[in-house]
Amino acid sequence: MSLSDLLSERSIHIRMSSACTAQRSDCGRFLAIVSDKFPELRLTKWTQVFELANSRLNEGAPLVELRDCVLTSGDDRQAAAYLAQIERLCRVGLVEFPLVDDEEEVAVIAPQQESYIPSLAPRMPDTAFVLHRFACLRRDGEAWLAESPLSGARFRFVDLDALDRPLVRRALAAAGFLQAGRPEEDVQGHTLAHWEFHDLIYHTHSRRGWHHDPSGPQCPLIGLVEPEPVRRPEWPGAIVSLPRAADAGGEACSAILERRRSERDFDDNNPISIIELGGLLDRAARSRSSLAGSVQDSSGKTAPFEGAQRPYPSSGAIHELEIYPVVHLCDGLDSGLYHYDSWRHALVRIPADDADVARLLRYAKIAISAPGNPQIVLAIAARFPRVFWKYKSIGYGNILRNTGALYQSLYLAATEIGLAACAVGSADAMLFARITGLDPFIEGSVGDFVIGSRRGIG
Numbered sequence: 001m002s003l004s005d006l007l008s009e010r011s012i013h014i015r016m017s018s019a020c021t022a023q024r025s026d027c028g029r030f031l032a033i034v035s036d037k038f039p040e041l042r043l044t045k046w047t048q049v050f051e052l053a054n055s056r057l058n059e060g061a062p063l064v065e066l067r068d069c070v071l072t073s074g075d076d077r078q079a080a081a082y083l084a085q086i087e088r089l090c091r092v093g094l095v096e097f098p099l100v101d102d103e104e105e106v107a108v109i110a111p112q113q114e115s116y117i118p119s120l121a122p123r124m125p126d127t128a129f130v131l132h133r134f135a136c137l138r139r140d141g142e143a144w145l146a147e148s149p150l151s152g153a154r155f156r157f158v159d160l161d162a163l164d165r166p167l168v169r170r171a172l173a174a175a176g177f178l179q180a181g182r183p184e185e186d187v188q189g190h191t192l193a194h195w196e197f198h199d200l201i202y203h204t205h206s207r208r209g210w211h212h213d214p215s216g217p218q219c220p221l222i223g224l225v226e227p228e229p230v231r232r233p234e235w236p237g238a239i240v241s242l243p244r245a246a247d248a249g250g251e252a253c254s255a256i257l258e259r260r261r262s263e264r265d266f267d268d269n270n271p272i273s274i275i276e277l278g279g280l281l282d283r284a285a286r287s288r289s290s291l292a293g294s295v296q297d298s299s300g301k302t303a304p305f306e307g308a309q310r311p312y313p314s315s316g317a318i319h320e321l322e323i324y325p326v327v328h329l330c331d332g333l334d335s336g337l338y339h340y341d342s343w344r345h346a347l348v349r350i351p352a353d354d355a356d357v358a359r360l361l362r363y364a365k366i367a368i369s370a371p372g373n374p375q376i377v378l379a380i381a382a383r384f385p386r387v388f389w390k391y392k393s394i395g396y397g398n399i400l401r402n403t404g405a406l407y408q409s410l411y412l413a414a415t416e417i418g419l420a421a422c423a424v425g426s427a428d429a430m431l432f433a434r435i436t437g438l439d440p441f442i443e444g445s446v447g448d449f450v451i452g453s454r455r456g457i458g
C-alpha cells in the first residue's frame with residue numbers, strides 16, 4: 001500500500017499521533033512537528049497554504065481533504081510537497097489512522113513499523129475467517145488493543161463492539177489479524193510453524209523495528225520510584241565466609257576455552273569442597289566494586305544510579321543477578337539453601353523446606369539427565385525492578401543475555417578449577433519462589449547451573 005492509495009479511501013483518516021502536533025516552527029520558517037517527547041522536528045519550508053491542512057491533520061481527516069485544503073489556496077506542486085511531508089511522518093511513525101464509520105471514530109490504527117499504510121480488504125471477511133493465532137487482544141488503560149507481531153500496526157478500540165463492524169473487520173483482515181480456515185491449517189509447512197505465540201511476541205517486542213514503543217534506557221520512573229540499590233539487602237541468617245580463589249590462575253584462557261565441556265556425572269565419594277565453591281564464585285561472580293553513575297529520562301530529568309563490576313558483563317552494569325546455591329553434597333558445607341552475598345563473598349543460610357530442596361535438586365537431575373542428584377545447583381534469580389526501572393522493551397531480553405554471560409563465566413571458572421559443570425535450561429520458577437519466600441515478580445528464577453566434583457578426580 002502506498003500513501004496515494006489512501007486518497008481514494010475516505011473511511012480511513014489520518015492524524016498526528018497523540019502528543020505531537022504539526023505547526024509552524026518556532027522560528028517561523030518551517031513546517032514542524034512539536035512534541036514534549038523530542039526536540040522540534042523541522043520538515044519543509046513553511047507556507048501559509050499549509051495552515052488549514054495542518055489543523056485538519058492535527059484533528060484527523062481523510063487524506064484527500066488534506067490535499068484539497070492545500071489546493072484551495074495553493075497549487076499542485078505545493079499539494080505534492082505537503083503529501084511528501086506526510087509520507088515522511090508515516091516513515092517515522094508520527095501519524096495514526098482513525099477508522100471512521102458513519103462519522104463515528106470506531107477504531108484507531110497505530111502503525112508499528114516504518115512506512116505502514118493501512119488498507120481495507122475488498123470485502124467483509126466471511127465467517128470462515130478467524131483471529132490469527134499470533135494475534136491477541138488486551139486492555140491498555142481505558143482502551144482495548146489488538147496486536148499481532150505479524151502486523152505492521154496495532155488497533156485501538158474503546159468499545160469491543162467495534163469488532164463487529166464490517167469496516168473494522170475489513171481493516172483487520174487487510175492488516176493480517178484474520179486468517180481463513182482453522183488456525184492450525186495455515187501454518188502447516190509455513191516458516192511460522194516453528195514459532196510459538198509467546199516466543200514471537202517476546203522476540204518482536206524486545207528488538208527494534210517491529211514496534212514503536214519506547215525502547216532502551218528510558219528510566220520512566222525517575223522522580224516517582226527510587227531505583228533498587230545495587231547491593232541486594234542482606235538476608236538475615238548465619239554467615240559462612242567463603243575462601244577466595246587460590247591464585248590468579250596460570251592456565252591460558254584459550255586452553256580453558258578449548259577444554260570447556262558440559263559434564264553431568266559427579267563423584268559423590270569425593271564431593272566438591274567449600275574451597276572449590278568459594279574459588280568458583282570468586283572467579284565467576286564476586287562483586288568487585290560499585291560504580292557511581294547517573295541516568296537520564298527522555299525529558300532530561302536525571303537521577304543517580306549505581307552499577308557494579310563483576311567478572312561477567314551485564315547490560316548497563318546493572319548486575320541484577322543473584323546466586324542461590326542449593327547444596328546436596330559439599331565438603332565443609334551443610335546441605336540446604338544459601339544466598340551468595342557477592343559483596344561479602346560469603347554464603348548466608350536461608351531456612352527452607354527439606355522436601356522442596358530435594359525437589360529442586362531432583363528436577364535439576366532430570367533436566368541434565370544425570371545419574372544422581374547434582375552436588376550443588378546454583379539457582380540464579382534476577383532482581384527485576386532494578387532492570388525495569390531503567391530499560392523499556394529490552395529489559396527482560398537483557399536479563400537472559402546477562403544470565404548467559406554468567407553461565408559462561410561459571411563454565412570457564414569450573415573448567416579451570418577442575419569441576420564438572422552444566423547449565424540448565426528449564427527449572428521450576430514457582431518452586432524457587434516457594435523455597436525462598438521471594439515474590440517471583442520482584443526477584444525470580446531465570447536460570448540454574450549445576451556443579452560438582454568430576455568423576456575420577458579426587
Ligand SMILES: Cc1cc2nc3c(=O)[nH]c(=O)nc-3n(C[C@H](O)[C@H](O)[C@H](O)COP(=O)(O)O)c2cc1C
Nearest residue numbers: 260261262263264367368369407422423424425426
Ligand atoms: C542456556 C543453556 C541451557 C542448557 N540447558 C541444559 C539442560 O537443561 N540440560 C542439559 O543436560 N544441558 C543443558 N545445557 C548444556 C548443553 O546441552 C551443552 O552446552 C551442549 O550440549 C554443548 O555441549 P558442551 O557444553 O559440552 O560444549 C544448556 C546449555 C545452555 C547454554
